[in-house]
Amino acid sequence: MSELRKEPVLQRWVVVMKDHQPRPLERCPFCPGSESETPPEVFAIRPDSTRRDTPGWTVRVVPNKYPFLRIEEEPAKRAYGLYDRMNGVGAHEIVIETPEHVQHFATMEISQLAGVLNAYRARMLDLRRDTRFKHIVIVKNHGPNVTALPHPHSHIVALPIVPRRIDEELKGTFNYSQFHDRCIYCDIIGQESSRKERMIAETDLFASFVPFASRYPYETWILPKKHSCDFGQISDAEIADLAKVMRQVFSCIRVALNDPHYSLALHSSPLQEQYRPQYHWHFEVRPRVEVVHGFEWATGLFIHSIPPEEAAAQLKAACEKVGD
């Protein structure tokens, strides 16, 4: 069971899990043959000749056995003195990205990576039919320091609130569009595409670069060039192109930084009454090469010593080494 609590000063929600004790695993629950170790699949890419929850799949999505939010609950918002709390209602699913226990976005077949993106889209479209959910987050962690299970997987989390970071991006996007009547992300893509100094990979449909004011060294964004607020609306052709760009970006990161731990996050518009056409969906990648000291925590002011242009140059040089 978990609970959402609101920080009264900053007005931001925090998830407090109770009785969270996943048991140690004897074998990988995500490998083919272990299908019964997970809850029944909610999506899979598999030949028609294979049965649900048996081997043969190439991508498989299952509810998380140890979710930090549960679909069975009602939010039940309530006061506690001057504080606010609500039940941890939500959904928490796992995308098992490949049957292979050891694999990487940098080395995966492009068609396999496209399958993962397909699974993201399919689950986003399905989960949003539950109108209790205000936002869907997709996050992937790679590397032993950031995930307990080595088998490649991503998390899809449907939330009863719009999380702080997305809300801040919506506000920034809205303010800019009020002032300029343009999308700030479209303008950023324009500037990065013309100056190239921070660009890592670019096609007709997508651009990937180190942002001008990256918070973390080697932070990398991947955005569609055509304005769209909603990853759920991505076309098959765009998925095919995005898979290529992602493989190239992850190859750069893997080679330049010696297979670092990293986190990947999809930022897409919230849902229902909070759907915002002004927003521009994108992926953010954070290679875990830095140590976050106390200053960032204390102030929210991030400091690092790799200028984004230098980071982009290193990543690009690695790209050129591995080729396309």
Add this chain to the structure above:
Amino acid sequence: MSELRKEPVLQRWVVVMKDHQPRPLERCPFCPGSESETPPEVFAIRPDSTRRDTPGWTVRVVPNKYPFLRIEEEPAKRAYGLYDRMNGVGAHEIVIETPEHVQHFATMEISQLAGVLNAYRARMLDLRRDTRFKHIVIVKNHGPNVTALPHPHSHIVALPIVPRRIDEELKGTFNYSQFHDRCIYCDIIGQESSRKERMIAETDLFASFVPFASRYPYETWILPKKHSCDFGQISDAEIADLAKVMRQVFSCIRVALNDPHYSLALHSSPLQEQYRPQYHWHFEVRPRVEVVHGFEWATGLFIHSIPPEEAAAQLKAACEKVGD
């Protein structure tokens, strides 16, 4: 040299350091006898019989040899396409908290801890005379994972901007005071003091507790009970009491969590035209026991599995074990 860059969407500043390569150290530059290894001291508690920059001090403050902001610059704000940048103007000083190379707030003499707090106050009052500085931050990191130098020290950083986190707290404080005509921190202290379920240490002048919606497990705050926005205005009597409370809190943390790495931050009102009497200064302590996964980074929504009441109970039990 460093530069401040503004994230265009989130409108938050990031510090990008250039050519940051501190040399490896052969001996501790903060131990007595190494005074010439640091820039000349700007404050010290030492007997009148001793000379500046020689041994004999009990607390010593020096400019950081490798500052990430420099006092000699003008901000020189400028555009870069649609982006904003400015020079890294600021001050970065180090408080050497004790002549002892190995020491801890949990075991330090209370008078020594009061000396450190005195140094904080003295430097805050001096630095604010430079009207380029909009905010002063004090941060301490303890433990090999969060600081390179083991000798106990804190950072005092004067900034040309109000950092994001403080700005958010000011907004929350202001909104609450508009609605209730009261200070939200005063109300929080009232609720925590009456219910006690998250209280760690309490005197007539100070309260220390795990906040209701802590972002991190065992996060602990220390606040003055009397409303004050400005640590610079703390009295000698308050410093003496605060030193006692801090030693107790750090004892609890040290015993309960087996001497964890931690960060400590002073949150006090910004300066000059951004001085805000509605604010309530306080210390925040973040024991470094958690692993921050990708989800918090992706969403700004924090998740942890130690309910604050349970954290407070563990810390309090440790307090009782060590006594006063």
